[in-house]
Amino acid sequence: MQKRSSYLISKAFNNYLGASVLTVAATQVANMADASIVGNLIGPEGLAAVNLSKPVIQAIYSLTCLYMSSSTILAGMAIGKGDKEKANKLFSFSLLVSLVLGALIVVGGLGAFDALSDLLCKSDNLRQLTNDFLFVTLLSTIPMMLMYTFHQFVTTDGSPKLISQAVIVGNIVNIGLDIILIKYANMGIKGAAWATFFMYVVCVLMVLPHFRKKGTLRFKIPTLKDLELEKILSFGLPLFFSTALLSIQYMGNNYVASIYLGDGGLIALAICMQLFSFSMIILTGTLRTIQPVGAILKGLEDHKGMKLLVQRAYAFMGICLVVYTLAIVFFPEQISALLGAANEQTMPIIRMALPAFSLHIIMQALLYNLMPVYQFYGHKNLALFLSIGQTLLPMLCFWGMRGHWMGFFVGQIITAAVILVSTILIKSKDKKLSAIFLIPETESNAVFDSTIPTNHQALGETRSGLRDFLQSLDLSQEQVNHAVLCTEELLKNIIDHGHAQYVDVRATKEIISLHDDGKPFNPIGYVDENGLGLKIVNTLLSGNMHYDYRFNQNMVTIEL
């Protein structure tokens, strides 16, 4: 029997990764361009007013993380299990919450506008600008929350490239409108805020065509019983904390740098934070790949596939991080010059800060991406600890070590040590889990797992291997015969007509799944010259098969 290879998982990974990295990179570049336009056209006060309103945007984003990311993961797992109904309900729940919560934030924010403005802005000079920007930002809440919801769900629903396109077009609209509204319509900072508003609207409108496709998510009003709210919240908490505590981390870092290191330290920290933001392209790009692909693999209980996915993800991150860190360590002058901070006073401290801080960046990415894997397998506390520990411990150690730049790295090492000890303890109770990631080892006699090339020789070998495997399970001879025959018929269609290179054939006592990398092709509906195969499959398995096209792959699931 051919062994399971990482070919199809790698293809799915690459398909998502390219799109996710592009989406994050486009957002980062656009943010920088946006800031530069506001700075140039309105002046530094404009930039400061935008910055003062950031906590509001960050708070709204954190709130969205609480229900939306978790609903997406749960929907991905439901899709993997073939439970489209549940995925539809989770999608609709997220949309409804975005609308209701968004409306509440708008009403509440406008109602308590003066208090909010007092809280955010202490400077009389900046008050009017901040108020102008904040007013439109609050009005943007609903389109912003809808954008996040649509983007996460449409990615999981199989169209990551559409999201990249939407984000790129949305950001171009934002930058274009920035110039038009600020410079030509003389709207000042309100123009910048309205440009962002329309970016959200464009980003939402651009993903709507996804739902014209057959088999995509649909709006289906859920009942509270359908939703497992507790699960949604427990999945959402880690992401909520890691985003909500980010502001505290930023403020804390600035405070420590200002009291122990002075202005030079603050400048070095600003460069570190820029580099940290930029590393998000690697970190978030990988996270947004593991989340949708991993959720579906978890739904299929494909632990081997999950391991292959994680290996692929860490190999990618490892290479990127090494290159990125080497660039930081060897070219600190050039990097500082690029950010406009290279001068004789600042360079010594920057040279000290960057190598130490780059170790923090590496650890941040490596540890952060454990979070979704822990969530998939129910290790809620580990995920929660990671989200809080990684956000606060580096800052606290930076403080505790009186502004020593290795403080960030020490904080990460403490987080890693706690995780390591916890996983060793968990593994000692359940030996069947893998080290650190805690992915269950699949017993080789409990699953048939094979990647085959698309030829009849491999089909013949797979059929007899599958028959032997199914016979070893607690199934009736009739069930075995039906399953083997139908699998052969479907595989034959895939091999002869699917234009695929490889097929992953996986079977457990509950399901048989066939995943191939051909063009969209439903082997269940394919009528051959006499319709014989189709007749056999439809008669023996009617209603117990699902077809789906996801990750650029055809996925057929047969329930036994």
Next chain:
Amino acid sequence: MNIEINKTEERVNVVMNGELDTLAAEMAEPQVKEIEAAATLPITIDCTALDYISSSGLRLLLRIRKAANQYGNKVTLIGVNANIMEVLSITHFNKMFEIL
């Protein structure tokens, strides 16, 4: 999979042994040609030792039937087990062949 062909003066006796899946059906091409050429006589296919058949195997039976029909001859299947019978019924092959 093994296909034996015995020609007598009155009929062609074919014995199919093993599992007639897609790969086996492809490999059996020379024997099928031989049976098609011998279809001037009625054909009996002994399926007693045939454990499995897929649509590719059925297509092979169809070809034999078509060749026999050209000469007005019948194809008879004997010793069909329950598994194979189920597949023949689903595809209505039980109505196209004489099954004893």
